[in-house]
Amino acid sequence: xxxxxxxxxxxxxxxxxxxxxxxxxxxxxxxxxxxxxxxxxxxxxxxxxxxxxxxxxxxxxxxxxxxxxxxxxxxxxxxxxxxxxxxxxxxxxxxxxxxxxxxxxxxxxxxxxxxxxxxxxxxxxxxxxxxxxxxxxxxxxxxxxxxxxxxxxxxxxxxxxxxxxxxxxxxxxxxxxxxxxxxxxxxxxxxxxxxxxxxxxxxxxxxxxxxxxxxxxxxxxxxxxxxxxxxxxxxxxxxxxxxxxxxxxxxxxxxxxxxxxxxxxxxxxxxxxxxxxx
Amino acid sequence: xxxxxxxxxxxxxxxxxxxxxxxxxxxxxxxxxxxxxxxxxxxxxxxxxxxxxxxxxxxxxxxxxxxxxxxxxxxxxxxxxxxxxxxxxxxxxxxxxxxxxxxxxxxxxxxxxxxxxxxxxxxxxxxxxxxxxxxxxxxxxxxxxxxxxxxxxxxxxxxxxxxxxxxxxxxxxxxxxxxxxxxxxxxxxxxxxxxxxxxxxxxxxxxxxxxxxxxxxxxxxxxxxxxxxxxxxxxxxxxxxxxxxxxxxxxxxxxxxxxxxxxxxxxxxxxxxxxxxxxxxxxxxxxxxxxxxxxxxxxxxxxxxxxxxxxxxxxxxxxxxxxxxxxxxxxxxxxxxxxxxxxxxxxxxxxxxxxxxxxxxxxxxxxxxxxxxxxxxxxxxxxxxxxxxxxxxxxxxx
Numbered sequence: 001x002x003x004x005x006x007x008x009x010x011x012x013x014x015x016x017x018x019x020x021x022x023x024x025x026x027x028x029x030x031x032x033x034x035x036x037x038x039x040x041x042x043x044x045x046x047x048x049x050x051x052x053x054x055x056x057x058x059x060x061x062x063x064x065x066x067x068x069x070x071x072x073x074x075x076x077x078x079x080x081x082x083x084x085x086x087x088x089x090x091x092x093x094x095x096x097x098x099x100x101x102x103x104x105x106x107x108x109x110x111x112x113x114x115x116x117x118x119x120x121x122x123x124x125x126x127x128x129x130x131x132x133x134x135x136x137x138x139x140x141x142x143x144x145x146x147x148x149x150x151x152x153x154x155x156x157x158x159x160x161x162x163x164x165x166x167x168x169x170x171x172x173x174x175x176x177x178x179x180x181x182x183x184x185x186x187x188x189x190x191x192x193x194x195x196x197x198x199x200x201x202x203x204x205x206x207x208x209x210x211x212x213x214x215x216x217x218x219x220x221x222x223x224x225x226x227x228x229x230x231x232x233x234x235x236x237x238x239x240x241x242x243x244x245x246x247x248x249x250x251x252x253x254x255x256x257x258x259x260x261x262x263x264x265x266x267x268x269x270x271x272x273x274x275x276x277x278x
Numbered sequence: 279x280x281x282x283x284x285x286x287x288x289x290x291x292x293x294x295x296x297x298x299x300x301x302x303x304x305x306x307x308x309x310x311x312x313x314x315x316x317x318x319x320x321x322x323x324x325x326x327x328x329x330x331x332x333x334x335x336x337x338x339x340x341x342x343x344x345x346x347x348x349x350x351x352x353x354x355x356x357x358x359x360x361x362x363x364x365x366x367x368x369x370x371x372x373x374x375x376x377x378x379x380x381x382x383x384x385x386x387x388x389x390x391x392x393x394x395x396x397x398x399x400x401x402x403x404x405x406x407x408x409x410x411x412x413x414x415x416x417x418x419x420x421x422x423x424x425x426x427x428x429x430x431x432x433x434x435x436x437x438x439x440x441x442x443x444x445x446x447x448x449x450x451x452x453x454x455x456x457x458x459x460x461x462x463x464x465x466x467x468x469x470x471x472x473x474x475x476x477x478x479x480x481x482x483x484x485x486x487x488x489x490x491x492x493x494x495x496x497x498x499x500x501x502x503x504x505x506x507x508x509x510x511x512x513x514x515x516x517x518x519x520x521x522x523x524x525x526x527x528x529x530x531x532x533x534x535x536x537x538x539x540x541x542x543x544x545x546x547x548x549x550x551x552x553x554x555x556x557x558x559x560x561x562x563x564x565x566x567x568x569x570x571x572x573x574x575x576x577x578x579x580x581x582x583x584x585x586x587x588x589x590x591x592x593x594x595x596x597x598x599x600x601x602x603x604x605x606x607x608x609x610x611x612x613x614x615x616x617x618x619x620x621x622x623x624x625x626x627x628x629x630x631x632x633x634x635x636x637x638x639x640x641x642x643x644x645x646x647x648x649x650x651x652x653x654x655x656x657x658x659x660x661x662x663x664x665x666x667x668x669x670x671x672x673x674x675x676x
Binding site for chain 2: 040066068072077078080081084085086087088089091092093095096097099100101102104105107108109110111112113114115117118121122123124125126127128129130131132134137141144147148150163208209250251252253254
């Protein structure tokens with residue numbers, strides 16, 4: 001059994017998620033994307049990129065070479081659906097041999113995660129999950145990647161654009177949570193706080209179940225109602241100053257409860273720069 | 279350990295049929311039957327015969343159910359039957375896929391895709407999502423499935439699913455995970471790969487100097503991965519050991535592999551590290567080997583980076599010349615082939631190989647099976663987005 005106690009939240013960011021269901025304004029999205037090369041990205045990937053950049057706001061600059069110890073886990077329901085419809089429309093209207101070749105990759109969900117890795121210079125593990133609980137599942141898988149030592153720095157990202165019938169009653173948006181190893185923070189393990197990735201929260205426990213009845217809730221009970229389907233945005237919003245338990249659906253079927261608490265004693269658990277929350 | 283195998287692909291509906299075809303060179307490639315290929319420059323594919331699928335279409339040819347769903351249910355059910363899974367314990371399901379369930383969008387009548395999407399089109403679009411495919415397969419296996427995940431790992435999805443299964447077993451969050459990959463033959467995918475210039479004119483010839491692309495295929499394969507003690511306590515037969523998994527991203531290009539194979543080499547090294555194996559312990563590499571110029575040369579570069587220093591590096595062969603490229607199913611089908619090779623001692627060759635390519639300077643076992651008696655094999659998969667996933671499988675010691 002892996003221990004998650006060494007896994008910390010070191011950054012978070014959101015974009016959109018308007019409770020009234022309004023889409024993200026194009027100028028807001030453009031302003032949030034501060035790296036070059038985002039033009040080929042589907043809208044859901046652009047939302048994910050914007051949230052990720054906010055989660056990485058403490059970085060002075062992205063590395064020149066891709067970092068093999070940095071990873072991305074993307075959760076989404078419909079990131080590829082509208083690109084798929086667009087591809088089908090052009091093939092129908094103009095003929096299948098007239099479709100722009102590079103529009104095809106965006107019909108495949110893993111490509112969005114690949115774009116994030118490319119633009120954010122991350123060449124460690126990459127994973128794309130789909131489903132109504134894909135966001136929370138992304139957080140869990142990201143924590144597992146850190147706990148097993150497969151990477152030191154993992155972005156768990158949840159994203160969805162407004163697809164008719166997909167995200168009922170919730171505005172489009174994305175949430176990104178950055179997870180890192182906490183060994184450098186543990187008493188007796190070097191002690192000095194890493195200047196690069198200060199922890200905001202510590203992952204205390206993760207409970208999973210095959211369905212709601214099997215779920216063992218954390219001691220604080222369910223957290224705030226998830227605004228996006230998977231609940232990752234709850235973590236990204238850092239809504240609770242103390243403990244935070246995020247409970248929700250996991251992947252396609254299943255459920256999870258993630259208990260987060262402030263970072264180790266003696267370390268300022270507050271973010272140096274409050275992630276932008278709309 | 280792996281205790282059950284299920285497969286449905288152009289070469290057969292059980293592991294024995296698949297293995298026999300791989301060793302004899304019987305190909306599942308032929309003229310595309312699912313749709314009219316006149317608009318395209320290429321006309322070959324690797325399709326599962328319709329008669330193998332349960333009433334996939336009505337008399338008019340309209341789909342009754344998703345093709346990917348039909349393939350996936352058949353393979354998943356077969357794997358549980360093969361493992362003599364009684365349903366007595368909790369079972370997770372991880373479904374890897376590239377396209378999800380494209381049947382509905384593939385068969386849209388003219389004009390249905392025009393924006394704004396109608397309610398009917400939006401509903402059918404939602405049915406295309408990977409999560410829907412995973413849920414449909416889970417529903418067919420009810421009530422045995424608890425947690426279910428959809429891994430959109432594109433052409434590496436089968437290996438991604440196996441890696442997730444390994445992670446869950448090791449972490450203790452599951453004792454049994456049915457993991458694999460599924461993709462149905464798709465007009466959308468055919469059009470997409472055609473426009474990318476990735477489809478072979480007539481045949482897939484991995485690593486051959488005259489290779490000109492992949493042959494699009496389809497299929498499904500699932501493997502039951504169980505925690506060792508739990509499997510033994512229920513009397514399951516250990517078919518092979520899933521000992522390591524490595525994932526990386528090229529961080530380079532959405533469709534093209536990094537030409538140096540750096541990301542692929544890193545995934546291979548990570549998988550070996552995860553398995554606790556050194557490169558010199560690997561006996562055979564089941565290659566991704568799509569038959570495209572870019573993939574095969576990058577893959578060989580990755581092999582050279584990891585194994586090139588060895589006096590006797592392991593041979594690598596690709597089975598895609600005869601299976602076609604099953605996209606999300608491909609590496610799961612290849613994992614079944616790996617288990618078969620570990621058990622029989624004979625590894626399948628690279629069929630259709632005609633001429634050595636200096637850019638693919640590696641022993642690719644051209645056109646004849648080899649008795650290698652492998653103890654440790656590596657299954658490689660690379661995907662759109664630069665996503666690489668490699669698993670290590672080992673012979674179970676008696």
